[in-house]
Amino acid sequence: xxxxxxxxxxxxxxxxxxxxxxxxxxxxxxxxxxxxxxxxxxxxxxxxxxxxxxxxxxxxxxxxxxxxxxxxxxxxxxxxxxxxxxxxxxxxxxxxxxxxxxxxxxxxxxxxxxxxxxxxxxxxxxxxxxxxxxxxxxxxxxxxxxxxxxxxxxxxxxxxxxxxxxxxxxxxxxxxxxxxxxxxxxxxxxxxxxxxxxxxxxxxxxxxxxxxxxxxxxxxxxxxxxxxxxxxxxxxxxxxxxxxxxxxxxxxxxxxxxxxxxxxxxxxxxxxxxxxxxx
Amino acid sequence: xxxxxxxxxxxxxxxxxxxxxxxxxxxxxxxxxxxxxxxxxxxxxxxxxxxxxxxxxxxxxxxxxxxxxxxxxxxxxxxxxxxxxxxxxxxxxxxxxxxxxxxxxxxxxxxxxxxxxxxxxxxxxxxxxxxxxxxxxxxxxxxxxxxxxxxxxxxxxxxxxxxxxxxxxxxxxxxxxxxxxxxxxxxxxxxxxxxxxxxxxxxxxxxxxxxxxxx
Numbered sequence: 001x002x003x004x005x006x007x008x009x010x011x012x013x014x015x016x017x018x019x020x021x022x023x024x025x026x027x028x029x030x031x032x033x034x035x036x037x038x039x040x041x042x043x044x045x046x047x048x049x050x051x052x053x054x055x056x057x058x059x060x061x062x063x064x065x066x067x068x069x070x071x072x073x074x075x076x077x078x079x080x081x082x083x084x085x086x087x088x089x090x091x092x093x094x095x096x097x098x099x100x101x102x103x104x105x106x107x108x109x110x111x112x113x114x115x116x117x118x119x120x121x122x123x124x125x126x127x128x129x130x131x132x133x134x135x136x137x138x139x140x141x142x143x144x145x146x147x148x149x150x151x152x153x154x155x156x157x158x159x160x161x162x163x164x165x166x167x168x169x170x171x172x173x174x175x176x177x178x179x180x181x182x183x184x185x186x187x188x189x190x191x192x193x194x195x196x197x198x199x200x201x202x203x204x205x206x207x208x209x210x211x212x213x214x215x216x217x218x219x220x221x222x223x224x225x226x227x228x229x230x231x232x233x234x235x236x237x238x239x240x241x242x243x244x245x246x247x248x249x250x251x252x253x254x255x256x257x258x259x260x261x262x263x264x265x266x267x268x269x270x271x272x273x274x275x276x277x278x279x
Numbered sequence: 280x281x282x283x284x285x286x287x288x289x290x291x292x293x294x295x296x297x298x299x300x301x302x303x304x305x306x307x308x309x310x311x312x313x314x315x316x317x318x319x320x321x322x323x324x325x326x327x328x329x330x331x332x333x334x335x336x337x338x339x340x341x342x343x344x345x346x347x348x349x350x351x352x353x354x355x356x357x358x359x360x361x362x363x364x365x366x367x368x369x370x371x372x373x374x375x376x377x378x379x380x381x382x383x384x385x386x387x388x389x390x391x392x393x394x395x396x397x398x399x400x401x402x403x404x405x406x407x408x409x410x411x412x413x414x415x416x417x418x419x420x421x422x423x424x425x426x427x428x429x430x431x432x433x434x435x436x437x438x439x440x441x442x443x444x445x446x447x448x449x450x451x452x453x454x455x456x457x458x459x460x461x462x463x464x465x466x467x468x469x470x471x472x473x474x475x476x477x478x479x480x481x482x483x484x485x486x487x488x489x490x491x492x493x494x
Contacts, residue, residue, distance in 0.1 A: 004391050005412070006322050006404045017322050025325040038356050111429075111476045112469060113436035115447055120465055123454055127461045201339070208341030212440040219344055232355055236348045240340050247339035 039233065049231035053238055058225060065221030066242060072135060072217060073204045076142035080203070081196075083143055084150030088188075089180055091155055102151070109148035114206055117141040122213045138210045146203050153195050157188030194258040201247045201254070208243070218242060282460035283467045286453055293449030294471045296363070300435040300445060301475070304370035305428055311371065312378025313413070319379065320386055322404060330379065337376035342437055345369045350441040362442040366435070374431045381423045385416030418490050425483035429476045436472075446471055 009017055039045060052058050090102030109117065118141030125137065161184050169179040189196070210217040222239040226232045283290065318330035337345070349369040350362065360368075389412050397411040439447040450468045454461055 004394050005320055005386075005407060006398070009322070013322075020323040021325050024323045024329075028325055028329050042356050044355070108473075111433075111473050113433035113447065113472055115436040115439060116450075116465070116469060116472060119447070119450065120469075123461050124465055127458075205339075205341040208343040209437065211343050211347075212437070219341070219347065223347075226351070232351045233348075236344060236352055240344055240348075243341055243344065244336060244339040248335070251339070 044231075044233045049229065049234045052225060052229050052231065053234070061221055061225075062218070062239075062242075065216060065218045068135070068215070069204070069207045069210075069217040070246075072138050072142065072207045072210060072215065073200070075135075076139045076146060076207075077200055077203055079139065079143035080146035080150050083147030084154050085185060087147060087151035088154035088158060089185075091151065092158060106148045106151050109144050110152075112145065114141060114145045115209060115212060117144050118209060118213060134210075134213060134215045137213060138207065138215045141209075142203060142206055145206075146199065149202075150196070150199060153192050153199065154185075154188055157192035157195075158184050160191055161187045191261070194254045194261070197250055197254040197257060201250045204247060204250065205243065280460075280463050282453065282457045283463045289449055289453065290446070290467060290471070293444060293446040294475070296443065296445040297432070297435050297447075297471075298475065300363070300366060300370060300438065300443070301428075301432045301479075304367050304374060304435070305431055307367070307371040308374035308378050308431070311375035313382050315375060315379035316382035316386060317408060319383055334376045334379050337373060338380075342369065342373050342434055343440070345373050346437055346441050366438040366441060366443045366445075369441075370431060370434060370438075373434070374427065377427045377430075378424070381420050381427055382416060384423070385420035386412055388419050389415045421483055421487045421490070425480055425487075428483070429479050432475050432479055433472065 006013075043049075053062075087102050087106050090098050091106065093099050093102070118138060121137040121140040122134075125132075125140075158180075165183055165187065166179050169183040174182065207217055208219045211219040211223070214220065218239055222235045226235040229235075315330045315333060318326040319334070321327060346366065346369045349365040349372075353360070353365060353368075393411055393415065394407060397407045402410065435445055436447040438445050439451055442448075446468055450464055454464050457464070
């Protein structure tokens with residue numbers, strides 16, 4: 001416990017910390033007890049609420065729904081990466097109209113609520129005669145939004161590649177598009193890998209918006225179970241744990257990748273706190 | 280286009296609710312998030328653990344699920360409140376975890392010398408935080424707070440599925456009624472959100488310039 005915010009505690013400070021710990025601990029214990037008592041009083045721990053989750057049919061249904069969630073996230077990530085690369089390159093283009101277009105697109109999609117983008121796909125596209133599976137409406141919404149976010153992340157990555165790299169590439173006679181494709185983008189993606197993985201966490205969470213347009217993902221499935229058994233809260237706890245486990249896994253992967261990059265002496269991914277949004 | 284003009288009052292009413300959700304949830308999450316950040320950097324272990332646990336759990340849970348919990352779950356626990364309040368609870372609970380991380384990063388960015396100096400003039404932990412660290416931390420985290428609050432304004436749209444009549448819910452209702460006007464409705468709602476998010480960014484930029492530390 002080293003922090004420069006307070007001195008190394010002496011005997012009196014230690015006593016005060018201990019008293020604070022006891023009071024804090026009691027308070028937290030009280031809050032937790034209150035929640036548990038409330039849950040117990042309203043009968044949330046009754047076995048008939050939890051029994052459904054031991055049924056293999058329901059488990060299979062949840063697993064299928066989890067598959068649907070991961071499928072949407074995976075497909076959207078691929079498209080978002082493609083769109084993000086295009087937009088990032090566009091924004092770094094030497095042609096001004098290209099730059100303006102890419103900047104406009106990026107800023108527009110970043111300023112839109114994801115739900116609205118999904119609605120654009122869900123209700124707008126059928127108006128234009130496009131009629132596809134509901135998965136694709138979700139994927140389109142997710143890809144547009146995350147493409148714009150990834151574009152900014154990748155742009156930062158491309159700009160962080162050492163100048164000598166592109167100068168050397170030009171010197172051996174590569175064209176501009178080749179420099180970008182062969183030299184800059186691969187390095188940018190590698191530098192930004194940890195950030196990209198943590199954006200995957202955001203994307204994975206956002207697939208839950210599929211609930212709103214009735215895509216049969218994890219939350220939709222959970223709602224179905226809760227409608228049958230009246231066990232909203234147990235369901236929310238079970239489904240929530242699944243999301244948390246997956247996202248914690250991805251976050252751990254992200255920090256592992258970050259650590260590995262630091263060990264290899266690669267430039268650390270730039271601080272992404274301003275780029276990554278609480279989406 | 281006529282549909283949009285005819286229903287302008289309804290649409291603006293929706294945006295009023297969106298704004299209210301943003302402002303109330305934003306205010307609560309600023310206070311709560313700062314408190315959590317203080318817990319996380321403070322000397323009292325149980326509070327540190329509680330803060331870390333809260334942030335980890337909330338940040339890895341989809342906001343839709345949190346809405347789900349506050350809208351359908353809380354009534355089962357005999358908490359009765361309006362749909363609007365339930366949406367505020369969900370948004371504030373979610374956003375405060377992000378505010379906490381932003382403020383914490385700001386606290387960590389304060390120059391160590393400042394803190395050592397304030398300790399050496401005899402300020403204790405609460406005094407150091409209140410008079411030296413937090414004022415500087417807030418100034419330095421205005422840009423990321425800007426993103427967090429813009430994200431909050433956008434996240435209010437999730438309330439569409441939870442019986443709150445904010446802008447996106449109004450869009451849904453009108454679109455149901457006038458399917459032929461789908462695009463004008465979508466675009467006017469998009470413009471409304473653009474106005475809100477740009478206003479928030481503008482306000483934060485203004486604050487940033489006002490309180491910038493001259494070095």
